[in-house]
Amino acid sequence: MAKPTLPMNPTGWFQVAWSAEVGVGAVHRMHYFDREMIAWRTTSGAVTVMDAYCEHLGAHLGHGGTVDGENIVCPFHGWQWNTQGHNVCIPYEKHPNRGRRIRTYPVVERNESIYIWHDAARREPYFDVPDVFTGFDDGRTAADYHPAHPRGTLYREQLELHPQYVLENGVDFAHFTYVHKVPIVPVFTRHDFDEPVSYVDFTITFDNSVAGETSVADIHSGVNAINAGLGVAVTKSWGMIDNRTISAVTPVDDSTCDVRFTVWIGRSPKDGGAPDPERADRFAQGVIEQFEADIHIWSHQRYASPGAFSRGEYPGFTALRNWATRFYPGTENENDSPTADSAYTDAIGASRQ
Template identity: 65%
Template sequence: MAKPPLSMKPTGWFQVAWSDEIGVGDVHPMKYFDQEMIAWRSESGDLTVMNAYCEHLGAHLGYGGTVQGEVLQCPFHGWQWNQQGRNVCIPYEDRPNRGRRIKTYPVVERNESVYIWHDINSRDPFFEAPDIFADFGDDRSAADYFPQQRLFRQGLQMHPQYVLENGVDFAHFKYVHNTPIVPVFTRHDFDGPVSYVDFTITFEGDDGQKIEDINSGVEAINGGLGIAVTKSWGMIDNRTISAITPVDESTSDVRFMVYIGRPAGPSATRDPARAEAKAHEFGAEVIRQFSQDIHIWAHQRYSDPPALASSELEGFTAIRRWAMKFYPDGRGGSAAELAATDSR
């Protein structure tokens, strides 16, 4: 992949694990944003994400570090670090080292996922990670859906912004996903750090359909560049979460999750095993379609500026301008592109 002229260290919420990967007492090593990190869960269930190296002599706490109640103990010399990254015990000294601290990250568990807040300037979070159920305001919850189905692809040469730009790319649906009709976008709201995109779409029928005849669509909520959640209506009841997290200067990890709604009525209770099997099939198909997009993104060159058709100009201009909110180092696009969007 040609390296994009976009920073791989944007600001926002990014997924680093699933919650069920980190049980009580577990220490989970990982690498994101060019940093070795760990996630660990205390005996009370609190989750901490911090940089991985002990400030004493540099041992990696993810390899042999142990949870001791509410603190993490280094495997090398037994130094203990609390959930704020502060040293609270040196077992062979009378007092801890109060001058050294391991960097910790704001963390939230939502959507069965672990999200951290990343910002190269260490600013506090200025928006919430989206919730796949609460943020659509329809009183639905995880209890109304079958268990989450997942896709995890590691170390792909792609940038999180590619995925977000897909949300305004109406033309790709017909050619990547073989939809019978090009969707029509009914909402583009890029005023805040959380953006909203709605569009009318169907995956069934033939080329003779008119968009006026379609009674189905998708609502999407984008929580910065790292997390997008969708709700489908008028078709198979499903909700999805896509989460793209930079690993280093050229690769990202991709996580994708789908929930399929539980059917209502007597047929669902009569044969629950069949209903669950059908849900698994539907979920696998949604994941397959997302994988089609991944195949494109992982080999894509970031066009800057892009050669847009006139009908694409409004959507792509809006989302690229919105994306600039998340690059505090200024590496979110060319000066020419910024000047062009600012003059519109």
């Protein structure tokens, strides 16, 4: 496998767990961005993600730490830390240690998932995680879909790939025939890379050998995607199969990432929207199998920069790569060069100095 050549500390939102993995009172161990972390849920239901080590003498709170109401208790000496990482109790002293704080991370819990904000400069979040349902402004809600976790999910640990690989797949019209073995020819109707949250829409058509005289209007299917930085992409598939997905790629260290994929299948209008879990499981597994075919390519890929793009590929790939530079430390405001690939190469070089 080829170690990713892109910086592994981009700014943005990244999924670290599914909500069901962190129950009330639970302490969940994680390792992301080369740091030991824990997620824990208070009695009131709030999720906190923080560095794993107690600021007293360095005990790992994920190995024996417990939740007491709205605080987490160190297993070594019973020091208690609140959801902001402040020490609030030393059981054998009259006062807490107000000078010590465990690093915590901004958290969003949405769509059965837990996300953290990562920024090497420790700035506050400046864009949001899109909602896989309300983000498309079509009136649909989670009630219109079968729950995703656990049967509609995929989790792969420590693959040698990068979040940007996955997003570039969204503008790659040519891979459907060769990776997914389907005669789909996407026609892109939107490439919007002006803001940290970007949008890519395409309508599905088929190659002439399959489609014959079928027109785009007759097929009436497509995909809308919202990319929240490099870590999270949500999609709405409409027409042939009503599904919503979230692909989330989170750096573990300077070589690997964890990949999570979540699929929601729409309740069938033919049954009046009644639950049909067997149908949902079958369709979700079909979508997951297609995503697994992509993972097989990404996890053995050597990233090519600049890429040898064909004429048709150039606009989408260069727009996305130019947009992506804004998320790498030291290059956030250097994404307005007229030559996308040269800006991209310069950004990567700057981030490694």
